[in-house]
Amino acid sequence: MKKILLIFSVILFVIGCSSKSENRGEISKKIEVLSTRKVKKSLKDGDTVLIDTRSYDEYNGWDIKEMGIQGHISGAYNLPASSLKHEDIEASFERKGITKNNKIILYGEDTSMAEILSDKGYDVYVYEAGVKEWNKKKYPIEKLPRYESLVPVSWVKRLIEGEEVPEYDGRPVKVINAGWGEKGKFHKSGHIPGSYYVHTGWFEEGPLWNRVSDKEIKTELEKLGITKETLVIVYGDDPMPAARFAIICRYAGVEDVRLINGGWKAWQEAGYPTEVGIEYSQPVDDFGMKVPGNPDIIIDLPEAEKYLKSKKSDLVSIRSWKEYIGKTSGYDYIKPRGRIRGDKWGMGGSDPWHLEDYRADYGTYMRPYNEILKMWDDLQIDTDKNIAFYCGTGWRASEVLFYAYAMGFDKVSLYDGGWKEWSENPETEDKILKGEPENLNEEKY
Known part of the structure; x- marks a missing residue:
C-alpha cells in the first residue's frame, strides 16, 4: 500500500512539474543553456548566429517592458517568437542566410522555438540571461538609429x-x-x-x-x-x-x-x-x-537626371524584377516597360502592390534594419551617396524612404515622378533599358 502511495505521489509530482514547465515555457533539458561568458566566446566564431526572439519594436529600440534596455545585442538577428504561428522558420532562416552549418543561440522571454529547431536538425542553444544581463555588463547594444x-x-x-x-x-x-x-x-x-x-x-x-x-x-x-x-x-x-x-x-x-x-x-x-x-x-x-x-526630401525629373550623372548620387529603383527588366510595366495605366538607364535596382516585391523585400517575415512590419542594410550592400548600393528612391508612381519608394530615414540616413529622397513620368516624358522616354543587365547595378547613364 505504501509503495502504491509512493508511486502515485511521484506521478503527481512529475505531472505537476511538466505542467509548470509548459506554463512557464521553460527550456527542455536537451537544449543547452549558455552563460554570458560562453555566449561572448561563441560569438568570436564566425559561424555563430544570435537570434533575438522579442518583438520587432523591442529589437528596434523601444523599451516596452520598461527594463532600461533600448535595442538588441550587437549583431543579433530578429525573429519574434510570436511570428511562429504565421511563418515557416526554415523559410525565414533561408531569407536571413542562416543554415544548419550555423551554431544558433536564442535569447528573449520566449525561446520555445529552440526545441522546434533542434528537432529540425539545427545546432541550437539558449542564452537565458539574455539582453538584460548583456546590457548590465555594458556589452555592445544596437538599435534602429531613429527607432x-x-x-x-x-x-x-x-x-x-x-x-x-x-x-x-x-x-x-x-x-x-x-x-x-x-x-x-x-x-x-x-x-x-x-x-x-x-x-x-x-x-x-x-x-x-x-x-x-x-x-x-x-x-x-x-x-x-x-x-x-x-x-x-x-x-x-x-x-x-x-x-x-x-x-x-x-x-x-x-x-x-x-x-x-x-x-x-x-x-x-x-x-x-x-x-x-x-x-x-x-x-x-x-x-x-x-x-x-523640407524641400530636399522630394526631387523631380531634372534633379533625377543630375543624380544619374553624378558620381556622388544614385537613383534606386524599388520595383519588382519583372518590372525592372521590362517584362511588364506593372500597371494598367502605364504602357512603357523597362528601367531608367543608369539606375540601380534596390529590390521591392513580387509586383507593384507588394513590398516583401522590405517587410518583416510576418505582416506589415518593417523588415529588421540590419537585413535591409545587408541587402543593399549585396546590391552595391552605397549609403554614403545621395540616394533618391523611385518606383512606378511613388508609394513603394515612399515606404522605403521612410525606413531609410529611420535607419539614420539623411541624404535620401523620393523621385516623385518615378517610372511613369520618366518613361512618358519626351525628353527622357528614350533613356531606358530593357532585358537583364549584364552586370547588375553597374550600368552607366
Whole structure:
C-alpha cells in the first residue's frame, strides 16, 4: 500500500512539474543553456548566429517592458517568437542566410522555438540571461538609429488614452489613417479610436500621380488640423499609402512624423479597441510656415537626371524584377516597360502592390534594419551617396524612404515622378533599358 502511495505521489509530482514547465515555457533539458561568458566566446566564431526572439519594436529600440534596455545585442538577428504561428522558420532562416552549418543561440522571454529547431536538425542553444544581463555588463547594444519614428501600437494606445509615454514632448497629436478612396470606406468599417481619414488622392493627382501643388498641400493639411508643430502618427491597412502621406507631411515641414509599425493589422491583432464611422478634424487657420519646409526630401525629373550623372548620387529603383527588366510595366495605366538607364535596382516585391523585400517575415512590419542594410550592400548600393528612391508612381519608394530615414540616413529622397513620368516624358522616354543587365547595378547613364 505504501509503495502504491509512493508511486502515485511521484506521478503527481512529475505531472505537476511538466505542467509548470509548459506554463512557464521553460527550456527542455536537451537544449543547452549558455552563460554570458560562453555566449561572448561563441560569438568570436564566425559561424555563430544570435537570434533575438522579442518583438520587432523591442529589437528596434523601444523599451516596452520598461527594463532600461533600448535595442538588441550587437549583431543579433530578429525573429519574434510570436511570428511562429504565421511563418515557416526554415523559410525565414533561408531569407536571413542562416543554415544548419550555423551554431544558433536564442535569447528573449520566449525561446520555445529552440526545441522546434533542434528537432529540425539545427545546432541550437539558449542564452537565458539574455539582453538584460548583456546590457548590465555594458556589452555592445544596437538599435534602429531613429527607432522613435517607427512606433509600436502599444505606445500609440497609451498616448491616445492620456498616459505618459517616452519619446513624446507634449505637442498636439493627430493620428491619421491613410489609404485610397474618396469616401474612406475601409476607415468607416473600423479604425483606431480618434484617428482621422486621409485619401492619398487629396495630395497627389493624375495623370502622373505626382504630389499636388505646395499651395494645395498646405490647404489640405490645414483642413486636417495639422500644423508644422503637430505630432502626426500615420497608419493604414497597408504601409505604402501611409508612408506616402508621411513623406508629404515631412516635405511640407511637419516637424515630427511617425509611422505605426505593423499598422492597422498590428492594432487588431493586439485586440485593442476600435471605432467605426468617420469624423472630420477641426481645421486650423494656418500651417505655420511656407510649404515646403523640407524641400530636399522630394526631387523631380531634372534633379533625377543630375543624380544619374553624378558620381556622388544614385537613383534606386524599388520595383519588382519583372518590372525592372521590362517584362511588364506593372500597371494598367502605364504602357512603357523597362528601367531608367543608369539606375540601380534596390529590390521591392513580387509586383507593384507588394513590398516583401522590405517587410518583416510576418505582416506589415518593417523588415529588421540590419537585413535591409545587408541587402543593399549585396546590391552595391552605397549609403554614403545621395540616394533618391523611385518606383512606378511613388508609394513603394515612399515606404522605403521612410525606413531609410529611420535607419539614420539623411541624404535620401523620393523621385516623385518615378517610372511613369520618366518613361512618358519626351525628353527622357528614350533613356531606358530593357532585358537583364549584364552586370547588375553597374550600368552607366
